[in-house]
Amino acid sequence: MLNFEFKNPTKIIFGKGEIKKLSSEIPENSKVLMVYGGGSIKKNGIYDQVKTALSGFDIIEFGGIPANPEYSILLQALEIIKKENISFILAVGGGSVIDGVKFLSSAALFEGEDPWDILAKSIRTTKGLPFGTVLTLPATGSEMNSSSVISRKETRQKLGMGGPGLFPVFSILDPEVVKSIPQRQIANGITDAFTHVLEQYMTYPIGALLQDRFAESIMQTLVEIAPKIISDPSDYDIASEFMWCCTMALNGLIQKGVPGDWAVHAMGHELTALYGIDHARTLAIIAPRHYEYNIETKKEKLAQYAERIWGIQNGSVIEKAKQAIEKTEDFFNSLDIKTRLSEYTDDYKDSGKFIEDSFTKRGLTGIGEHRSLKPSDARKIVEMSY
Ligand code: NZQ
Ligand code: ZN
Numbered sequence: 001m002l003n004f005e006f007k008n009p010t011k012i013i014f015g016k017g018e019i020k021k022l023s024s025e026i027p028e029n030s031k032v033l034m035v036y037g038g039g040s041i042k043k044n045g046i047y048d049q050v051k052t053a054l055s056g057f058d059i060i061e062f063g064g065i066p067a068n069p070e071y072s073i074l075l076q077a078l079e080i081i082k083k084e085n086i087s088f089i090l091a092v093g094g095g096s097v098i099d100g101v102k103f104l105s106s107a108a109l110f111e112g113e114d115p116w117d118i119l120a121k122s123i124r125t126t127k128g129l130p131f132g133t134v135l136t137l138p139a140t141g142s143e144m145n146s147s148s149v150i151s152r153k154e155t156r157q158k159l160g161m162g163g164p165g166l167f168p169v170f171s172i173l174d175p176e177v178v179k180s181i182p183q184r185q186i187a188n189g190i191t192d193a194f195t196h197v198l199e200q201y202m203t204y205p206i207g208a209l210l211q212d213r214f215a216e217s218i219m220q221t222l223v224e225i226a227p228k229i230i231s232d233p234s235d236y237d238i239a240s241e242f243m244w245c246c247t248m249a250l251n252g253l254i255q256k257g258v259p260g261d262w263a264v265h266a267m268g269h270e271l272t273a274l275y276g277i278d279h280a281r282t283l284a285i286i287a288p289r290h291y292e293y294n295i296e297t298k299k300e301k302l303a304q305y306a307e308r309i310w311g312i313q314n315g316s317v318i319e320k321a322k323q324a325i326e327k328t329e330d331f332f333n334s335l336d337i338k339t340r341l342s343e344y345t346d347d348y349k350d351s352g353k354f355i356e357d358s359f360t361k362r363g364l365t366g367i368g369e370h371r372s373l374k375p376s377d378a379r380k381i382v383e384m385s386y
Helices: 018-025 046-053 071-083 095-109 175-180 183-201 209-231 236-249 263-275 279-293 295-310 317-334 351-362 375-384
Strands: 011-014 031-036 058-062 088-093 131-135 147-152 157-162 170-173
Touching: 011 018, 011 236, 018 046, 018 131, 018 170, 031 071, 031 095, 046 088, 058 071, 071 095, 071 147, 088 095, 095 131, 095 147, 095 157, 147 263, 157 263, 170 236, 175 236, 183 209, 183 236, 183 263, 183 279, 183 317, 209 236, 209 295, 209 317, 263 279, 263 351, 263 375, 279 295, 279 317, 279 375, 295 317, 351 375
Parallel strands: 011 170, 031 058, 031 088, 088 131, 131 170
Antiparallel strands: 147 157
């Protein structure tokens, strides 16, 4: 196992009816900015639950954070934070709202001139304005990690940021929220969480037995519950498994002591920036082709995954590895997630070149667990996914 340090300060409050605990988690006398998305919380009762729980607090609301949180909209919220002396931010939503709030948390205390620098110059956030979350959509793990991804339409960019100052103080995870989530978003959540595990697992063996088994247990659970949660999102027990899998997939635990890949996400973010394709779907487009392209360096872990997740016992290492990739693609397809870029847009032909150029410009000249994939390799992988 590689050396590691692990600290995750986010308090998780998990279970039915727990949103009411908000009032005891937000510091007394806080001036709160409550941030949410396009309005789903007003239809499914979460808004009312939050407002009731916070009845004693001084709250200003900021709604309208879109999927793939948009920089120009976040700047409007930042202005309110500064003008109104907000002391605590509450995110009520999925990954987009939570990520947007992480940007706000960082930008509120940023001393530089242009807050875009936090993203463009990869400035790590060591201290942010405190914030908590009420998660409405299991998927990203943002509720228990310190990363964020922000989009800027004007420049067709989608960039990451993070740092130890960006963990939520608390996150409330009530699996009852799952029943109102549309199927498309549930499928996205399963795909995103599953790919998060793959990014931290599908590298090369280093003998981290426990870490491998943590990762495998999350994947096995997701495979087991996927058809059930798609057919009945109101099943509370299954929704609980789904929600906890998504959090555990990206709260830092399974990444400790092992190499990480994350090339699928790097390419996927570019596809969202170019075409607006849902985050999880970009991963399903890239992941199978990425594993095919890199099968030589990943074949041992692919074969282990074939055996342990998909029960494939026969064949050579390389044969098992190939079958594992097919099974992964079949799994995404079984969720009604398409795995070819041309199934999402007709305008795909220049995307390989665009991504090669974008990586070169950003200095992303070595990605993947060996930091050996060049922008020209990314182009080939994207072109294989057409
Ligand atoms: O905006 P509203 O009206 O609330 O509707 C949302 C949105 O349209 C809807 N929704 C959320 N909860 C709902 C609900 N609809 C009905 N009932 C509910 N309970 O779902 C739609 C999608 O929401 P969004 O927050 O965009 O989805 P997700 O959680 O998948 O987040 C995606 C974003 O997170 C980033 C992605 O890149 C993308 O920008 N990621 C963040 C990560 C992190 N911080 O660690 C890691 C991930 O890899 C990912 O990159
Ligand atoms: Zn993701």
